[in-house]
Amino acid sequence: MTVDTDPVQSDRNRDALTAAHLYYMQDLTMDAIAQELHTSRSSVSRLLSHARATGLVDIQIKSPLDAPSHLEQQIEARFQITAHVVPVPDSASDVDRLERVALSVARILGRYFDSNMTMGIAWGSTMNAISRHVTPKQTHNSQIVQLNGAGNMRTTGLGYASEILGRFGTAFGAHVQQFPVPAFFDNPATKQALWRERSISRLIDMQAIMDIALFGLGSPFSGVISRVYAGGYLEQAEFDELSAARVVGDVATVFYRADGSADGIALNERSTGPDFTVLRRTPRRICVVAGHSKLASLRGALAAQLITDLFVDESTARALIETA
Amino acid sequence: MTVDTDPVQSDRNRDALTAAHLYYMQDLTMDAIAQELHTSRSSVSRLLSHARATGLVDIQIKSPLDAPSHLEQQIEARFQITAHVVPVPDSASDVDRLERVALSVARILGRYFDSNMTMGIAWGSTMNAISRHVTPKQTHNSQIVQLNGAGNMRTTGLGYASEILGRFGTAFGAHVQQFPVPAFFDNPATKQALWRERSISRLIDMQAIMDIALFGLGSPFSGVISRVYAGGYLEQAEFDELSAARVVGDVATVFYRADGSADGIALNERSTGPDFTVLRRTPRRICVVAGHSKLASLRGALAAQLITDLFVDESTARALIETA
DNA sequence: GGACTCCTTGCACGTATGTTCATTCCGGTT
DNA sequence: AACCGGAATGAACATACGTGCAAGGAGTCC
DSSP, X not given: OOOTTOHHHHHHHHHHHHHHIIIIISOOOHHHHHHHXXXXXXXXXXXXXXXXXXXXXXXXXXXXXXXXXXXXXXXXXHHSXXXXXXXXXXXXOHHHHHXXXXXXXXXXXXXXXXTTOEEEEOOSHHHHHHXXXXXOOOOSSOEEEXXXXXXXXXXXXXXXXXXXXXXXXXXXXXXXXXXXXXXXXXXXXXXXXXXXXXXXXXHHHHHXXXXXXXXXXXXXXXXXXXXXXXXXSSOHHHHHHHHHTTEEEEETXXXXXXXXXXXXXXXXXHXXXXXXXXXXXXXXXXXXXXXXXXXXXXXXXXXXXXXXXXXXXXXXXXXXXXXX | OOOTTOHHHHHHHHHHHHHHIIIIITOOOHHHHHHHHTSOHHHHHHHHHHHHHTTSEEEEEOOOSSOSOHHHHHHHHHHSSEEEEEOOOTTOOHHHHHHHHHHHHHHHGGGTOOTTOEEEEOOSHHHHHHHTTOOOXXXXXXXXXXXXXXXXXXXXXXXXXXXXXXXXXXXXTOEEEOOOSBSBOSSHHHHHHHHHSHHHHHHHHHHHTOSEEEEOOBOTTSSSOOHHHHTTSSOHHHHHHHHHTTEEEEETXXXXXXXXXXXXXXXXXXXXXXXXXXXXXXXXXXXXXXXXXXXXXXXXXHHTTXXXXXXXXXXXXXXXXXXX
């Protein structure tokens, strides 16, 4: 993270701040601002971009009473959660969907996360997309904790996951706590043993007291195969095992069925993600879903009560309501 | 006030809301939004304007720790108030200054005023400028109270003052309480009598419990003559009286000297503005000042402890610090 | 000291946006 | 049914804005 003590940065920020004032509060044109700041219009344009990108300027969209769209209201009523439906045209591709939902989440995240908080972060394509857009916000004494290991037979997974974690960390000026374990152990006993190690148990303890959990959903048995299933984390036998157990999805590599149950799914004993009973104690559990392929998975996660705040694209939201 | 039950308005708002999402949260171009909403790009432009104008989109500027500009810090330290310095180029004219400070205040006012609150409002050119730009915000059970009468020998003053009051009222969906009395009575006894009338005392009572007071400053003895002094409210004899009493300014037609004292100023006995002892009980007292001509007046108001939140243009702020 | 990189700046261009104007659409009236 | 404002619309125009690019400057390494 970059601490803001660089004098040139501070200058830049001061200018960005006045520029933002003049532009957003006083409706001056960039040209006019350029004159006041004795620079060129392009520089002002860049200053303002900088101001927005660094969260110096915060653009909120109010829901003035009526705004919870019809869909959001329905979802909230049916599932007792807070819903954010992201408008996306039906024609959009699944990657578009993900990208646009992720962007919305990234922009709003600073509203939830603050100083002295701990946020648990999963990994996967959804989290990756979000991480690439998080709007920075300075916080103090805050922590980003990795929810589940990312290693597999081929790599330690540190690169991919830590890249994601790192982006959140720098954006919020938070300490990043990596979780250097594989996604799944071969042997449950290894997990038990490791969990008793102080270096690891410290992390588990942090997960237990985190204020926010942020995660996408895995959906093993649908069109788009999520990273967990394509990245060499699971072998065919394990895949078959999930299928036999009628698993519909996972949160941080912990699996569940359509009715939300997770008992008796052997793979969970070897998984490094937080147990659902632990996860459910987290006050705010933000789930990000894009695309119909995750619909079954989403239903399961809702049934399992894993979600308190849902971000979902419009058409998936509609599908969720209509076929429920 | 317009209650938002008109179906066509609600449609418009819904569209404006999605447009705002797409534009500000997802960075789509207006063209793209037009396609999604099945309308023209111009309409989207208009929708977005509408969204901003109605406060549907709220643009905030964060002060990430260091941002209280040097000036603001100095003012806050010296006078124990919250200061908002509005950047305005030194070359700007006094009307420019006022306009730009007023715009900034108007934009930020919704941050202070909320449901179930009562706000006292003065009148004058400063308040007029602000009123023309207030960003709407729906509130419930809130009140706008006129602080001082606006009548004079020639008119009841209801037109001018109520225009200002009305704009605040509609912007916040608040009840407006007019104060149908002259700015100054001819005879103090009339004031005493009237103050005992229930219709009037109700208003006085509301002033006593208001949460916010919003006012500009009058400056009788400086270049620009404020509305109170030009509008036929005072006669030459009264003007001389003020001069003799070494008055430097007024808040809602109640006068004070450079040291903040107001005792023994005869005119105050006939003024309809709130007594300073009453005013000082208001938790938040927002004062808006633009232009050097009000400097002496500002000093006096600060000495009198009439201000908790100050909005001032940069160059006046600088003058305030430098010559204090 | 010079050659190098890295960063910042202003210009110029193409694109995105605000606004005017003629037109259409809608609700109410005759 | 015809007529009439008034509001909303899209086309066209005029600005305002974002960005690639080349030039300049500051720092660093040889």
